[in-house]
Every structure is written in structure tokens, then in C-alpha cells.
Amino acid sequence: MIDLDTYVQLLGLVQNSIIAGAVLGLVGGLVGVFVMQRDMAFAVHGISELSFAGAAGALLLGVNVVAGSLVGSLIAAILIGLLGARARDRNSIIGVLMPAGLGLGILFLALYPGRSANKFSLLTGQIIAVDSPQLAWLVGISLVVLVALLLIWRPLTFDSLDPDVAAARGVPSRFVALAFMVLLGLIVAVSVQIIGALLVMALLVTPAAAALRVSASPVLVPMLASVFGLFSAVAGILLAIAGSLPISPYITTISFAIYVVCRLVGRASRRRLRAAV
Amino acid sequence: MDDEQREGGDVLRLENASLGFGERTLWSGLDLSVKRGEFIAVLGPNGSGKTSLLKTVLGQQALDSGRALLGGAPVRSGDRRIGYIPQQKLVPPGTPLRARDLVALGVNGHRFGLPLPRRGERERVEELLADVGATSYADRPVGSLSGGEQQRLRVGQALADDPVLLLCDEPLLSLDLAHQRGVSELIDRRRREHDTAVLFVTHDINPVLDKVDRILYLAGGRFREGTPDEVLRGEVLSELYGSPVDVFRSHGRVVVVGVPDAQTHAHHTHHPPDERPGAHA
Numbered sequence: 154m155i156d157l158d159t160y161v162q163l164l165g166l167v168q169n170s171i172i173a174g175a176v177l178g179l180v181g182g183l184v185g186v187f188v189m190q191r192d193m194a195f196a197v198h199g200i201s202e203l204s205f206a207g208a209a210g211a212l213l214l215g216v217n218v219v220a221g222s223l224v225g226s227l228i229a230a231i232l233i234g235l236l237g238a239r240a241r242d243r244n245s246i247i248g249v250l251m252p253a254g255l256g257l258g259i260l261f262l263a264l265y266p267g268r269s270a271n272k273f274s275l276l277t278g279q280i281i282a283v284d285s286p287q288l289a290w291l292v293g294i295s296l297v298v299l300v301a302l303l304l305i306w307r308p309l310t311f312d313s314l315d316p317d318v319a320a321a322r323g324v325p326s327r328f329v330a331l332a333f334m335v336l337l338g339l340i341v342a343v344s345v346q347i348i349g350a351l352l353v354m355a356l357l358v359t360p361a362a363a364a365l366r367v368s369a370s371p372v373l374v375p376m377l378a379s380v381f382g383l384f385s386a387v388a389g390i391l392l393a394i395a396g397s398l399p400i401s402p403y404i405t406t407i408s409f410a411i412y413v414v415c416r417l418v419g420r421a422s423r424r425r426l427r428a429a430v
Numbered sequence: 431m432d433d434e435q436r437e438g439g440d441v442l443r444l445e446n447a448s449l450g451f452g453e454r455t456l457w458s459g460l461d462l463s464v465k466r467g468e469f470i471a472v473l474g475p476n477g478s479g480k481t482s483l484l485k486t487v488l489g490q491q492a493l494d495s496g497r498a499l500l501g502g503a504p505v506r507s508g509d510r511r512i513g514y515i516p517q518q519k520l521v522p523p524g525t526p527l528r529a530r531d532l533v534a535l536g537v538n539g540h541r542f543g544l545p546l547p548r549r550g551e552r553e554r555v556e557e558l559l560a561d562v563g564a565t566s567y568a569d570r571p572v573g574s575l576s577g578g579e580q581q582r583l584r585v586g587q588a589l590a591d592d593p594v595l596l597l598c599d600e601p602l603l604s605l606d607l608a609h610q611r612g613v614s615e616l617i618d619r620r621r622r623e624h625d626t627a628v629l630f631v632t633h634d635i636n637p638v639l640d641k642v643d644r645i646l647y648l649a650g651g652r653f654r655e656g657t658p659d660e661v662l663r664g665e666v667l668s669e670l671y672g673s674p675v676d677v678f679r680s681h682g683r684v685v686v687v688g689v690p691d692a693q694t695h696a697h698h699t700h701h702p703p704d705e706r707p708g709a710h711a
Contacts, residue, residue, distance in 0.1 A: 190525065303544055311539035314527065318516050318587070321488050321597075323508030323540040365524050369571030374526035 155395060163394045169288045174386035174404075176295045177340070177347055178356060182382030183302055184340050185361030186375050187333060190313040192240060194358045196233050199247035200341045203229035203254035205350035207342075208275050209261035218275075219287050222342040223294075229254065230338030234331045258350075278349030278401040291343045298336045298343075305332055310371070347386070348401045355405040356382050363412040366419035381411050439502070441466055441594050441627040442487060447496035449482055455651040456482055460496070462646060462655065464595070467625040469618065469641050471632055474648035475689060480631045483648070484597050487629065488514065501594065508540075513588030513626075515598045515617075518581050518605065523573035530568045532583045533558050536590030554590070562586040562616055578609025585616050596620065598630045602637055610637040635662070636683045662686070 155163075164171075188197055207225020211218045229250055237243025258275070273279075302309075311319040312329045320326045337357075344353040360381035364374045389404030440463040448458035456479030464470055472480050485491035486498050489507035498505045500512070513536075521527070534555045538547065559565045562582045567575060572583065581601060588596060596617060602610045618641045621628050630638060635645070635658070645661045647654045649670045654661050661667075662684050667675040675688045 186526065304542055306545040307535075307539050307541055307543075310527075310545075311535045314521065314525065314532075314535070315516065315519070318514055318584075319535075319539065320490065320508065321512065321514035322536065323510055325508075365526060369524065369526050369573065370528065371526050371531050 160395060164391075167390065167394055169285050171387055171390050173288045173291045173295075174347060174390050175383050176292050177343055178360070178382035178384070178386030179379040180295045180299045180302075180340060180382075181344060181356040181386075182360040182364070182378035182380070183375050184298065184337060185357050185359075185382070186364070186378050187302075187309060187313060188337070188357055189361045189365060190310075191333070193243075193337070194354065195244060195247050196230075196237075197337065197341060197354055197357050199233065199251045199254075200226055200229040200338055201345055201350045201353040202251045202258070204338075204342050204345045205275055206254040206258035206261065208345060208350075209258040209265070212267070212275070213261045213265045217287075219290050219342070219346060222345050223339070225254065226338040226342035226345075227335065230334040230341070231331070234334030238330070274349065275345065276349050276351050277399060278345075278347055278352060278404075279399060287346070291346055294339050294343050298340045301332070301336055305329055309333055348404055352401050352405055355401075355408045356386060359408040359412050360385065363408075363415040366412070366415040367422070381408065385411065439466075440464060440499075441468075441501065442629070443497075443499040443502075444486075445497045445499070447486070447498060448494045449479060449486065449491070450494055457648055457651060457653050458495075460653055464627045464629060466594070466627055467621050468643050469621055469628045469630065469638070470644050470646060471630045471635055471638055471642040472646045472648065473632065473635055474653075476633075478648040478650070480648060481599060484514075484599050484629070484631060487595075487597060488512065510540075510591045511594045513591070513593035513596045515581075515584050515588045515596065515601045517600045518577050518584075518603050520577055521572045521575075521580060523571075525571070525573045527572045528569050529564055529572055529575065529579075529583050530555055530559060532572050532580075533562075533564070533586040533590070536587030558586040558589060561589065563612075576609075578605050578612065581605060581609065581613050582616065585613065585620075589620065592624065593626060596626050596628045596630075598628065598632075600631055600633065602632065602634070607637075614638050614641065639682065639684060658684075 188194060204222045204226035208218050208222035210225070211221020232250065233243060233246055237246045308319070308324045308329045311322070311324050312326050316326050340357065341353055344356055348356060361374070361378040363381050364377035368374050368377060385404050385408035388407050389400055392403045393400040442462070442464040444460050444462040447460040449456045450458070472483060474480050482491055486493060487500070487505055489505045489509060500509060534547070534551070536558070537551050537554055559568050562585050564579065564582050564586060567579060572580060575583075584601070598617065601613060601617070605613065614637050617628055617630070620626050630642070632638065635642070639658060642658060644656060645658055647661050647667070647670060650672060652670055654666055654670055662677050664675060664677045667677060667686065671690055673688070673690050675686060678685045678687065
């Protein structure tokens with residue numbers, strides 16, 4: 154354990170990481186609401202493995218890791234979006250892409266001669282290792298995703314609920330679906346940098362899943378999901394810098410704990426509702 | 431809309447329309463004109479092209495030949511003069527939408543931009559909810575409602591823009607009898623009060639038998655069109671199917687017996703109750 158003065162000093166050093174974590178948590182929670190409605194949790198995982206491969210490739214080539222991660226993410230997201238309109242097609246495409254991406258990433262890392270800490274952090278995350286200019290990129294990308302998501306919010310909601318009717322009512326379904334995949338690719342690339350390719354779902358799936366246990370309001374669910382995501386990310390970072398353990402297990406544990414509590418609360422309130430009826 | 435159309439011009443016209451997939455012809459030489467306020471049921475066995483006909487009118491399926499015109503102009507995808515009521519698909523429990531939000535999607539669900547309602551939209555949703563008798567459950571989560579309640583909401587959603595044509599694709603499927611009556615009366619009232627034309631695809635004519643003006647019967651690549659009394663006759667359907675078919679009427683219901691394809695369940699008389707989530711894929 155460390156004393157308070159040292160902690161405050163550390164806090165100053167990781168200030169930017171906390172901001173990046175907060176923004177990612179917030180935006181990830183919102184994106185997660187649609188990940189759940191469009192039944193895409195598996196796709197998130199698939200995209201993150203390709204994102205990992207891209208980042209590992211960039212590390213090997215000595216170019217910008219965030220850029221590599223983005224390239225991998227976007228390729229996966231667009232492929233899944235184009236080839237996997239139907240759920241069954243989608244799952245088989247993801248099932249094929251995921252090991253290919255992970256394998257490629259492991260190959261790149263094996264060839265990489267640099268420090269091994271860098272290698273491991275892509276899989277399990279280490280936001281402290283990300284330097285400030287890159288952090289600015291991560292925050293910037295997250296904000297772009299946030300704005301774009303708000304702009305397509307309604308057509309995306311309609312398309313997620315009932316693509317046939319949405320198309321009949323003038324929603325450009327293909328565009329909306331593909332736009333969402335691109336946004337998902339972007340936010341996954343950011344998440345890979347912060348909590349690692351293997352744990353991306355803790356910020357892109359768990360918070361929204363938790364929110365959906367306790368509410369069905371179209372306003373409250375996104376709000377709760379983003380608060381849960383933000384809290385998990387920030388609290389995880391704050392706890393981690395006090396000790397010597399990595400950040401990711403803190404974030405995943407907090408977000409899982411929130412989910413468990415929401416399940417229990419949801420069950421209790423449903424039971425109360427049934428008793429009242 | 432100009433006066434000529436108001437006077438009773440055709441809302442929808444199909445002229446010599448043909449559609450097939452590969453070797454198989456769904457229908458060819460199809461002529462159909464639908465006037466304002468007309469209620470037309472589209473009948474036929476599975477695979478006879480009923481849903482493809484709706485997709486054509488929705489502008490999502492191109493014809494092999496012929497023309498499809500809405501209000502005199504070729505149909506196009508995403509035309510908001512058409513209200514579309516799909517087959518009843520239960521909304522999964524846990525979907526973060528309330529009843530009123532489902533209806534609101536009909537009003538502004540196509541619009542990009544920040545998801546804030548414009549002036550008057552809340553009132554419009556309120557009005558639509560009242561129209562379809564859903565005010566009492568307006569704030570309940572959609573996923574917690576019965577199939578019949580959800581289907582009322584879909585009618586409300588489809589009426590959002592005062593459509594000139596309502597396309598209904600088996601809207602009563604897997605509803606119980608009370609809800610079948612409720613939903614079909616809702617649609618019927620709409621066309622009587624607002625002159626909305628209705629194209630109603632169904633495998634069971636009975637819930638709407640007293641409401642339809644004409645029937646379009648598709649079978650085996652051919653079709654017959656006319657009033658229920660003209661079309662629902664043994665000799666007419668026997669000719670259409672190319673094998674003996676009997677039509678019986680009892681207590682105001684029509685039962686068709688001897689349809690060649692046993693898989694079609696055409697005109698069966700019983701339906702499972704609609705309260706079971708996931709009962710219908």
C-alpha cells in the first residue's frame with residue numbers, strides 16, 4: 154500500500170488516463186445498449202481480436218499502435234457488417250475471423266523483439282502505458298463515436314427492433330447497420346488500448362446488460378449503462394494505481410459486481426410487481 | 431393529392447405484373463387496382479407469392495415485368511404514404527422500449543439527428559395510442575405485453591403518417607380469437623373513417639370475411655380476383671388449384687377442403703393463444 158501523498162502525486166500523473174477511461178466508459182455503455190439489442194456481443198469479441206492483431210502488427214512494424222488497432226477493428230467490423238446481415242451468418246463469420254485474428258496477433262508478438270510488457274498489455278490492457286498524445290486520440294475517437302451514435306440513434310433503434318418495418322418506413326437499413334458497425338469498430342479499438350482485447354466486453358456489454366436488468370425505459374437504460382461504464386472504468390483505474398496489480402481486473406470485477414447487483418434488484422422488483430398484480 | 435384521386439382514383443395499381451424466382455413463376459399477368467377505402471384480402475397457400483406481392487408494393491422487390499404504381503407513380507422503397515403492419519413477431523422481454531416508444535418510431539423513427547421529439551410529436555403519439563386503444567398500457571415495456579397488445583401498437587405505428595395504403599402481412603397470425611377480432615376491427619375502422627385502402631395478406635379469411643370488399647387468390651402461378659362470393663367457390667378454386675377443392679360455408683365461416691398442398695394449413699379454424707413468448711418464430 155502507498156501513503157496518501159504518493160497517491161495524490163500518482164493521480165496527477167495518470168490524470169489523462171482517468172479522463173480517457175471515463176469517456177470510454179460512458180460511450181461504451183451507450184454503444185452497449187445497441188450491442189445488446191442487435192445481439193452482437195459475440196461480434197464485439199470478434200472485432201477485438203482483429204483489433205489486437207492490428208495493434209500487434211503495428212508494434213512489430215514500429216508504427217502507431219492505435220492506428221494499427223483501428224485498422225484491424227474497422228476491417229473486422231465492416232466484414233461482419235457486410236457478410237453477416239443474418240445472425241447465423243454473422244456468428245459463423247465471427248467464429249472464423251476470431252481465431253485467425255488472435256493467431257495473427259500472437260505471431261506478430263512472438264516476432265516482436267521489444268519489451269514483453271508491451272505485448273501483454275494489448276491482450277489484458279494497461280492504460281498507464283499509453284502516452285499522452287495517444288490518449289488524446291482515444292478520447293477524440295470516443296467523442297466522434299458519441300456524436301455519431303446520437304445522430305443515428307432513432308433510425309438505429311428502429312432498425313434494431315424491426316428491420317423490415319424500418320426499411321418500409323424509410324430507414325436506410327444497410328447504411329444504418331454499417332454505420333453502427335463502423336462505430337462499434339472504433340470504440341472497440343479504443344477499448345483494446347485501455348482494458349485489452351480479451352476484456353473489451355466488460356465495458357461494451359456488461360454495463361448495458363446490467364442496465365437492461367433494472368429498466369426498460371429508452372431514456373433510463375442508456376443513462377444507467379453509461380454511468381455504470383464510467384464508474385467501472387474510473388473506479389478501476391483509481392483502485393489500481395494504489396497497488397501494483399494491473400487495471401483490467403479491477404474494471405472487470407467492478408462491472409461484473411454492478412451486473413450481479415442489477416440482476417438481484419431486477420428480480421426483486423419483478424417479484425414485487427407480480428405480487429402487486 | 432389532387433381532386434381526381436380524391437374522387438376515387440386508384441391508390442394502387444398493378445399492371446400486367448409478373449414475378450418469379452428462377453424457374454418458378456409466382457404470378458404473371460397480374461392486374462389489380464385498389465381504390466381508396468377498399469379492403470382487399472390476399473389469399474393463397476404458402477409460397478404462392480403473397481409476401482412477395484407486399485414486398486413489390488413496398489418497393490423492395492422489383493417485378494420481372496409489368497408495373498406497380500402508387501398514386502400514379504412507380505412504387506419506391508421507404509414511401510411513407512404506406513403503412514406496414516408485419517407478421518406478429520413478439521418483441522423480446524427486456525427490450526428498452528415502452529408501448530408509446532414503439533408507436534413513436536412510426537412518427538419519427540426514420541429521422542436522423544439528436545433523438546429529441548419535435549413540437550407536436552408527443553401529442554401525435556398520444557392520439558395514435560388512443561386510436562388503437564393502447565392508452566392504458568402506454569408506459570409498460572413492450573416486451574411485457576401480449577401479442578395482441580403489441581399488434582395494436584404496430585397498427586398505431588403504421589398509422590403515424592395517415593397512410594393512403596395499409597399493407598398487412600398476416601397481422602392476425604398467432605393471435606387468439608378476441609385479439610384477431612380487435613385488431614381486424616381496428617384496421618377496418620381506419621379504412622371506413624379515413625378511406626385508407628387495405629391490402630391484407632392472410633391464410634385465414636374468416637376473421638375478416640365480413641369486412642373484405644374483394645379477394646385476390648394466388649395459387650400455382652395463377653390468380654383469381656373478385657368478391658368473396660365470386661372467388662370462394664368450389665369450381666373457382668378447383669380450377670385455380672387444378673384439382674378438386676370444396677368450399678363449405680357454415681355459420682358465416684368459410685372452410686376450404688382439399689387444397690393439394692397439405693403443408694399450407696390454408697383456412698384452418700383454430701389458432702394457438704398468443705400469450706406465449708417465442709411461440710411464433
